[in-house]
Amino acid sequence: MHADTTHSQPAHRRRVPLWLKGAYTLFIAILVPHYWQTYGPTNFLFFCDVAAFFTLAAVWLERPLLASMPAIGILLPQALWIIDFLLALCGFRMTGMTDYMFDSSIPLFSRGLSLFHFWLPILLVWLNWRLGYDQRALRAWTVLAWGLVAFCYLCMPAPPAPPEDPQRVVNINYVYGLSDKQPQQWLPQPLYVLAEMAVLALLIFWPTHALLSRLFPLATHDEPTRTIV
Structure with missing residues (x-):
């Protein structure tokens, strides 16, 4: 049954396991310098990378809001990534969004790190089950995501990457359309950005908020965690 966490509960009933904290921290410690060197710091503006940093804070601080916000942002898109990847493993092509995972020109180590797109959503589901879902996450992540979309449109480069710098990160968070080869042509660009914000x-x-609110215990705002007994 569902039960709120109280201060009288044993500490081990309320904490994210120490081994998980350490393992995830080690992963981030490997990911960040590699991505920084390979793609540059702007790569960390992608929603999935922002979600990874929020998750790091969540596993250490055990605050439901820190786990709920990235869940709001990436569970549905990453579910599509997972399906696309599994189909590609079986020889079927759906969206092509995971084609890079099978591109031999990309180092295997880089592709291995990118597998966090597969397991991070699973970790976030577990964290929301363990800590409880904080309903404030919908508003908080929406504001953050809209801010990132606006910033990436106004300040980050449009596609394509220049020939002299093919690794340059462009079209961050798809603010110029779904292709990294050229900007979308369907709508005037400012209108497209507004439409993307609305769709998100x-x-x-x-x-995602509605689903998590129904599936998981709701976190209280004055307690760091909730759990299931």
């Missing part, structure tokens, strides 16, 4: 909020974040 209404078709990705809100449905």
Whole structure:
């Protein structure tokens, strides 16, 4: 049954396991310098990378909001990534979003690190089950995501990457469309950005919020964690 955490509960009932904290921290310690050197610091503006940093804070601080926000942002998109990847392993091509995982020109180590797109959503589901889902996450992540979209549109480069710097990160968070080869041509670009913000909020974040609110115990705001007894 569901039960709120109280201060009288044993510490081990309320904590994320120490081995998990250490393992995830080690992963981030490997990921960050490699991505920084390979792609540059702007790569960390992608929603999935921002979610990875929020998850690091969540496993150490055990605050439900820190686990709930990235869950709002990436569970649905990363579910699509997982399906696309598994189909590609079986020889089927769905969206092509994971084609790079099978590109031999990309170092195997880099592709191995990118597998966090597969297991991070699973970790976030477990964290929300363990700590409880904080309903404030919908508003908080929406504001953060809209800010990132606006910043990436106004300040980050549009596709394609220049020939002299093919590794340059462009079209961060798909603010110029789904292709990294050229900007989208469907809508005037400012209107496209506004449409992306609306789609994120209404078709990705809100449905995820509704699902998590139904599936997991709701966290209280004055307690760091909730658990299931």
